[in-house]
Amino acid sequence: MVNRQDGSGQLWSPKKDSRVCSIHFVDGRPTPENPYPSLNLGYADTERKVKRLLFSDQVNLPPAKRKRCLIMPSIEVPLSKPDLDPLGGDPSADQSRDATPDLPPCLPTVVSVHWTWFTAFLLLIQCLWRLACRYHDQAQALHKQVQGLTLLLAEEKRKVVRLVAQVEKMKADSKDTSFASQILKTDDDVKFYTGIESKKLFYELLEFVAPYIQRRWHGTISLLKSVRHFAGQRGPKPRLRTCDEFLMTLMRLRLGLLTKDLAARFRVSAPLCSRIFFSWIRGMSTVLGTLVYMPDIGEIRASKPNRFRHLPDIHSIIDCTEVFIETPKDLYLQAATWSDYKHHNTLKILVAVAPNSTIVFASKAYCGRAGDKAVTLNSGYLDQVPPYSMLMADKGFNIANECADRCLSIHVPPGRRGQSQMTCASVRKTKRIANLRILVEQVIRQIKTFRLLKTELPITLVPHIDDIVTVCCALVNFKKSVYMS
Known part of the structure; x- marks a missing residue:
C-alpha cells in the first residue's frame, strides 16, 4: 500500500523487519477499527483500497482478483450531513436516542460498495442495450434480405414450373410428330x-x-417344339x-x-x-x-414416243450396268467379281427399258467377270420377250443366233471387225441406233441417282443387292418419262 520506489525504480515491498510510521494510521497506530495505513501514502484513491479491505474482513469474503475486478469510481455518501443519512432517520432523534454521535465506521464502506456495484450494473445494462439495438438492426436487415431471397426463390420456382411444362409439351409434341413430318x-x-x-x-x-x-x-421359341409363340402381342413397342x-x-x-x-x-x-x-x-x-413387269406388245406400241414410230416391232432396249462393291477377302470371289472394264470388283445387272423409258426387266446380280452375253442368256430375259419382237442393244451383245432361235430380231450397231474403216452406211446406222439406244443409258443414270448403287456397296449389303436393285428400279418407274412425245 505504500507507494515507494527503491533505487532501481521498482516499488518497495515490505520485509519481516520493515516498520510503518504512525503518521500513516488514522489513530496513530494500528487499531481494530483502522488496522491498515491509509494516510500520507504518496498516491490518491487510498481510502477505496482501505475500505475494500475492511469490508472483506467484516463479511469474510475472498479478496477479488485484480484482473477481473470491475474498477468503478466509488460514490461515497458523506454521513456528516443529516439529509444524506442512508438510514433515512431523523438526526435529532438519533442523537437523543444514542449517546454516541457517530455511526459505526464500517457503514460508509458498505454503502460505497453497494453504490459501486449498482453503477457497474447500470453500465452493463447500457452495453447490453446497445448490443441489442445493434443486433436488432442487423436482424432487420437480414430479415429484409431473407424476404428478398424468398421472393426471388418463388420467382425462380415459377420459372422452373414453366420450363418443366414446356419440356413436357415438347416431349408430347415429339411423340405426336414423326421425324418424317419434320x-x-x-x-x-x-x-x-x-x-x-x-x-x-x-x-x-x-x-x-x-x-x-x-x-x-421373332417371338419366344419353345423348348419342346420349334414353334414361335406370341403371348397376345406382336412384340415390344417399336x-x-x-x-x-x-x-x-x-x-x-x-x-x-x-x-x-x-x-x-x-x-x-x-x-x-x-x-x-x-x-x-x-x-x-x-x-x-410387281411394278417392274413385262408388258404386252399392245401396251408398248400404245405408249411409244414419236421418235420410235419408225420401229413398229421394237420391244425394249437392253444394257448391262455394274455396281462397285468392296473387295472380298476370299481370293476366288476377288477373281470372280473383278471387272476388266471398270478395273474394280463389281456386280453386273441386266436392265431392259421400254421405248417409253419404263424399266420392264432387271436381272439378278452377277459377278463382274461375267460377260454381257452370259448375263443376258442366264437371266432368262429372252424367254420372256414376245416372239416377232425387236430388241436394241450395244455391239457387245453377240446374241443374234439366240434371238433367231426365239423368233426375235436384234438391232445392234455394226462393228469394224476385219475393216480398217467403217463404211458410210455403217456410220449412219451406228448414229441412228446410238440416238435411240441412249435411252437406256439415261434410265440407268436415273437408277444411279440412288447413291447406294452409285458408290461402293458395303460387303454386308451384297446378299441384298437384288432387293435393292428391284426397289430402285420400281421407284424410277414412278418418275416422268424421258421422252414425253
Whole structure:
C-alpha cells in the first residue's frame, strides 16, 4: 500500500523487519477499527483500497482478483450531513436516542460498495442495450434480405414450373410428330431425301407397302417344339413410327448414308437401324417388284414416243450396268467379281427399258467377270420377250443366233471387225441406233441417282443387292418419262 520506489525504480515491498510510521494510521497506530495505513501514502484513491479491505474482513469474503475486478469510481455518501443519512432517520432523534454521535465506521464502506456495484450494473445494462439495438438492426436487415431471397426463390420456382411444362409439351409434341413430318415439308424435300417425286406419292406408297412389312419380333421359341409363340402381342413397342422406318430405308437408298449416321439421325441403335432396313427392303422388293413387269406388245406400241414410230416391232432396249462393291477377302470371289472394264470388283445387272423409258426387266446380280452375253442368256430375259419382237442393244451383245432361235430380231450397231474403216452406211446406222439406244443409258443414270448403287456397296449389303436393285428400279418407274412425245 505504500507507494515507494527503491533505487532501481521498482516499488518497495515490505520485509519481516520493515516498520510503518504512525503518521500513516488514522489513530496513530494500528487499531481494530483502522488496522491498515491509509494516510500520507504518496498516491490518491487510498481510502477505496482501505475500505475494500475492511469490508472483506467484516463479511469474510475472498479478496477479488485484480484482473477481473470491475474498477468503478466509488460514490461515497458523506454521513456528516443529516439529509444524506442512508438510514433515512431523523438526526435529532438519533442523537437523543444514542449517546454516541457517530455511526459505526464500517457503514460508509458498505454503502460505497453497494453504490459501486449498482453503477457497474447500470453500465452493463447500457452495453447490453446497445448490443441489442445493434443486433436488432442487423436482424432487420437480414430479415429484409431473407424476404428478398424468398421472393426471388418463388420467382425462380415459377420459372422452373414453366420450363418443366414446356419440356413436357415438347416431349408430347415429339411423340405426336414423326421425324418424317419434320423434314419432309415440301415436294423438293421429299425428292431430295427419298427420290420420290412428291409428298403425296410418298404417303401413298407408305400406305401401300406398310401392311406387307414383316415384323422384326421373332417371338419366344419353345423348348419342346420349334414353334414361335406370341403371348397376345406382336412384340415390344417399336422405337420408330412406320413412316419413319420407311423414310429411313429410302434415305439410305437415296443418300447412301451409313448405318451409324442413320442411327444418330433417328436416335436409335445401329443394330436396330440395320434390322429395320433389311425388313423394309425385303418387303418393298416383294411389293414394288410387281411394278417392274413385262408388258404386252399392245401396251408398248400404245405408249411409244414419236421418235420410235419408225420401229413398229421394237420391244425394249437392253444394257448391262455394274455396281462397285468392296473387295472380298476370299481370293476366288476377288477373281470372280473383278471387272476388266471398270478395273474394280463389281456386280453386273441386266436392265431392259421400254421405248417409253419404263424399266420392264432387271436381272439378278452377277459377278463382274461375267460377260454381257452370259448375263443376258442366264437371266432368262429372252424367254420372256414376245416372239416377232425387236430388241436394241450395244455391239457387245453377240446374241443374234439366240434371238433367231426365239423368233426375235436384234438391232445392234455394226462393228469394224476385219475393216480398217467403217463404211458410210455403217456410220449412219451406228448414229441412228446410238440416238435411240441412249435411252437406256439415261434410265440407268436415273437408277444411279440412288447413291447406294452409285458408290461402293458395303460387303454386308451384297446378299441384298437384288432387293435393292428391284426397289430402285420400281421407284424410277414412278418418275416422268424421258421422252414425253
